Amino acid sequence: MLGRVDRWRTIIEPFRIKSVEPIRLTTVEERAEKLAEAGYNLFNIHADDVLIDLLTDSGTGAMSAEQWAGIQRGDESYAGSPSWYRFLEAVTHLFPFTHVIPTHQGRAAEKILFSVIGGVGKVIPSNTHFDTTRANVEFTGAEAVDCVIPEGRQPSAIHPFKGNMDTDALEAVIRERGAENIPVVFVTVTNNSGGGQPVSLANLRAVRAVCDRYELPLFLDACRFAENAWFIKEREEGWADASILDIVRQMASLADGMTMSGKKDALANIGGWLAMNSDAWAEQCRNLLILTEGFPTYGGLAGRDLEAMAQGLREVIDEDYLRYRIRSTAYLGEALVEAGVPCVQPIGGHAVYLDAAGLLPHIPPLEYPGQALACALYREGGIRGCEIGTVMFGQRPDGSESPAPMELVRLAIPRRVYTQSHIDYVIEVIRWVAERAGELRGMRIVQQPSSLRHFTARFEPL
Numbered sequence: 001m002l003g004r005v006d007r008w009r010t011i012i013e014p015f016r017i018k019s020v021e022p023i024r025l026t027t028v029e030e031r032a033e034k035l036a037e038a039g040y041n042l043f044n045i046h047a048d049d050v051l052i053d054l055l056t057d058s059g060t061g062a063m064s065a066e067q068w069a070g071i072q073r074g075d076e077s078y079a080g081s082p083s084w085y086r087f088l089e090a091v092t093h094l095f096p097f098t099h100v101i102p103t104h105q106g107r108a109a110e111k112i113l114f115s116v117i118g119g120v121g122k123v124i125p126s127n128t129h130f131d132t133t134r135a136n137v138e139f140t141g142a143e144a145v146d147c148v149i150p151e152g153r154q155p156s157a158i159h160p161f162k163g164n165m166d167t168d169a170l171e172a173v174i175r176e177r178g179a180e181n182i183p184v185v186f187v188t189v190t191n192n193s194g195g196g197q198p199v200s201l202a203n204l205r206a207v208r209a210v211c212d213r214y215e216l217p218l219f220l221d222a223c224r225f226a227e228n229a230w231f232i233k234e235r236e237e238g239w240a241d242a243s244i245l246d247i248v249r250q251m252a253s254l255a256d257g258m259t260m261s262g263k264k265d266a267l268a269n270i271g272g273w274l275a276m277n278s279d280a281w282a283e284q285c286r287n288l289l290i291l292t293e294g295f296p297t298y299g300g301l302a303g304r305d306l307e308a309m310a311q312g313l314r315e316v317i318d319e320d321y322l323r324y325r326i327r328s329t330a331y332l333g334e335a336l337v338e339a340g341v342p343c344v345q346p347i348g349g350h351a352v353y354l355d356a357a358g359l360l361p362h363i364p365p366l367e368y369p370g371q372a373l374a375c376a377l378y379r380e381g382g383i384r385g386c387e388i389g390t391v392m393f394g395q396r397p398d399g400s401e402s403p404a405p406m407e408l409v410r411l412a413i414p415r416r417v418y419t420q421s422h423i424d425y426v427i428e429v430i431r432w433v434a435e436r437a438g439e440l441r442g443m444r445i446v447q448q449p450s451s452l453r454h455f456t457a458r459f460e461p462l
């Protein structure tokens with residue numbers, strides 16, 4: 001028998017809207033003007049001039065009525081606030097690690113952890129390091145190594161768990177570099193840099209076995225843990241009838257610690273944490289926390305932020321929410337694939353990645369096809385996405401340029417913000433642009449900083 005929701009094709013949002021924010025409807029002419037003023041860089045566009053903002057899913061979600069109630073309840077005691085205890089209980093209900101250290105966002109947790117365990121000569125393997133994780137590892141002088149399965153590097157390769165770690169590659173790194181130089185192994189769930197692709201429990205278990213063989217701790221970068229758990233329930237044999245809570249606890253039981261950005265699957269606008277079982281590391285991390293973030297019962301946060309995360313953690317494992325979340329991202333991706341728009345497949349949990357190289361083969365990488373496509377989506381429909389290609393990765397430290405492995409435009413979906421009709425509008429705009437793809441021209445950079453140029457570079461259409 002079909003389930004109570006699956007019987008109908010329409011994805012209804014499992015919430016009602018109590019408070020609204022207006023979207024200012026702009027014209028193509030207005031947006032063309034804004035684009036020129038912004039130097040064709042979408043990071044320079046005023047958010048009021050964006051109709052559908054798909055720049056990131058981080059911290060951009062809508063909070064529930066219960067989260068706003070929690071904000072009111074937030075207790076701002078410097079030490080031992082009841083909000084801290086509610087947060088601690090919510091975290092350890094899912095991730096029963098011995099120590100929980102609150103931080104103002106995910107990268108602060110990374111900075112503290114790698115300051116303690118990184119350093120010159122150290123190597124940190126992961127399936128794929130997210131860019132802030134890689135940057136925080138490298139900042140200490142350590143090396144960040146990615147060991148994702150080969151399918152995870154190919155946009156069109158279909159695999160149910162494309163975020164999985166290649167355990168042979170992991171073992172080769174450990175043997176080559178020496179287990180004594182590897183303080184920790186990381187697994188990012190879901191794998192953001194690889195397209196929001198999930199990691200299976202079987203793979204986590206296999207990684208755990210390798211770690212056990214070499215007596216290495218395993219940490220999760222757990223930003224999208226609930227989305228990953230939903231994919232396990234849907235795709236991994238033996239887990240269809242398990243609760244999301246049980247799957248999350250299984251994931252946690254295989255790890256020795258985690259870093260977390262509460263701006264994703266804690267459904268909050270700010271916040272994060274670091275958790276672990278090691279008493280020795282936790283003591284050093286707490287000392288650094290006091291230096292850089294704050295007292296260990298609030299980290300870099302207000303009590304009300306801890307409340308928002310505590311409540312968000314209860315809501316994010318709700319199956320109706322997760323079904324809607326993953327289905328609505330897939331709905332966008334599948335409609336585009338059906339219309340012949342090349343996308344990274346299968347569609348990941350939090351974003352759809354358009355393959356700009358596939359859509360615009362007449363624009364060479366050094367004329368930035370992803371940037372050209374992102375600008376066209378903004379000009380034609382007011383949609384803001386993010387180039388993930390040669391603009392972001394092509395700049396070399398010596399000032400030269402080389403093409404990135406892929407030319408993508410990421411459309412990241414904020415949680416509980418846009419309705420299906422917003423997404424239908426996005427589909428219509430992208431189809432319109434794709435049908436006229438041959439008319440798009442490349443771009444050239446007229447001004448750029450020496451690193452991380454995608455945030456501030458200015459462009460001109462060719």
Ligand SMILES: Cc1ncc(COP(=O)(O)O)c(C=O)c1O
Binds near residue numbers: 105108221262263
């Ligand atoms: C996988 C992953 N790890 C870490 C981070 C960093 O988190 P934050 O933005 O809260 O610093 C992000 C943020 O996008 C992420 O996606």
